[in-house]
Amino acid sequence: MADVDQRSAGVAIAAEHVRKHFGHVEALRDASLQASFGEVVALFGDNGAGKSTFLRVLQGIYRPDSGRIVVNNAQVALSSVRDAQRLGVDTVHQDLSLAPDLSVIDNMFLGHEVLRRRSLRAVGALDRRRMAEQTEAALRELSISLPSLRVPVRDLSGGQRQAVAVARAVMWSSAALLMDEPTAALGARQSEKVCELIRTVASRGLGVVVVSHDLPRILSIADRVVVLWRGATVLDVPSKGLTVPDVVATMVGYRQEAHE
């Protein structure tokens, strides 16, 4: 995994000393993380530690009160999800955000549909052939195999749906991929496959930030581990040598002084 780091060209996404409060509640006090290109960063934290808020800051949903956001080596101000997407940051939501009645192809291109040329373009006719080709290519790139691209996503298994959601986000992001609890709804074997997929995504050059409660699995595929505790980053280290008990202890606040 270390050699991936060598190939990376700087910062895919980073947040430095981010503060965010809602009324009297200080959700984030001093949150930081950094994912280089080609790197998987695990973001751990107990419930209420501020993981969701932090993720939403990176997604462009919340504007931080203070602190810096960096995307693709440049400081940016994200004021909407669209902003983040334009800069190449896309998200795989916990609920996957797929339209279950639409086919894999239509889901991959939702909001980015490819239209036919000339007069058919004016009436919004879809170029499903090209959409199918690009979908196939995108899935092949990530070594995802599906029984069919034309069936409704509803008919796929949980792991297959997760794979479609990841492939879609990868297709439309150029800098970083944010993942919210990618293994929460999956069985053991499917979780393993998704973890493999996360590594594949990183090896294709994107920076990946994974928020998860699935410590053992995500720890084993992460390059770096960031732990949030009461709205602040209390641990930001390479994953090498780190054990699940270490992480848990930090998450609940016992061992933070040991790493400071």
Place this chain on the structure above:
Amino acid sequence: MVDAAVAEARDSLSNEVDTRAVPRSRWRELLATRASAIFLLDVLLFIVFTVLSSHGVFASLADVKALLLAGTEALLLAVGLSLMLGAGIFDLSLGANLVLSSVVGAKIINALAITGPNGTATHVGVAALAGVGGALATGALFGLVNGSLIAYARINSLIATLGTLGIGMGIAYVVTNGSDVAGLPTPLQQSFGLRTVGPIPLPALVALAVAAVAWLSVRFTRFGTRTLAIGSSRVAASRAGIRVTRYIVALAALAGTFAGIAGFIDISHYGSTVVNGHANDALNAVTAAVIGGTLLEGGRVSIPGAVWGTALAVILQGGLVVIGVSSYYQLMAVGGALILAVGLDRFTVQRREQG
């Protein structure tokens, strides 16, 4: 079923790729749809009624024309409603919209066409054009109000359109003082309402053209895909950057415009408004759409299903009359068919989810 069981067994043997979601061949898929089932039911009923009617009169040209004309307005409403259902929204006010649009159209025509002492009218062409415009504009505006209430005021579509149903009918009664606007110039009927192109009434042709365009839109365009995406998962659609509120307003306005067309067809067919004849139109549209396979929950639309669902109601209505059974039984038959069709579907969906 045997195929499915075999597929399951084979599946559990090969652990590599989960292949349960392999699509059937296009032909088998088409045969398995609800629209096809209802179409076959239509054909069956048509044959049965033809055999049972004296001298096979049910299949006569005049009868078929009457059937087509009877289904025209219902089809326009069913197609508009299907599109709305695709996005997961509902419209109970389509019948009221039809009535109000017909009243506005009729008033405009009567105001512009000058009827002479011997019944001949002048300026009918201009008056008719203005009437079409008035009816369509009223329908679109009615839908626009519905859509705005649903999308911007965030009122549940059932409640919003229940409200506008009352308001629309109320306005129609106020404008007409409770009596129908009659005495529309007869050229209106001759040149449009009762005119046929070959064996097909011109209004039915209009409705079928609308249905065809709607079908193409659902299947092959960005508009259709995004509509279904909204009905399938509103959150997913809006996260994908689709402007959900705009789509909802547009869909409601579109269904309203179709109701406006139906309103104009109503007056050009009867030569008068039929204010009290459309109380059940919206619910009939729901029946036709849902019977044909469109999901009330959104995300799945079948325009052919709406066509065959509308035809089912019309064939039962006409057929029972022809064989001398009270048409009251038509209500029961259509109601029964609706419950049966949706009930069978639930059964198969459950099987699939358990399997």
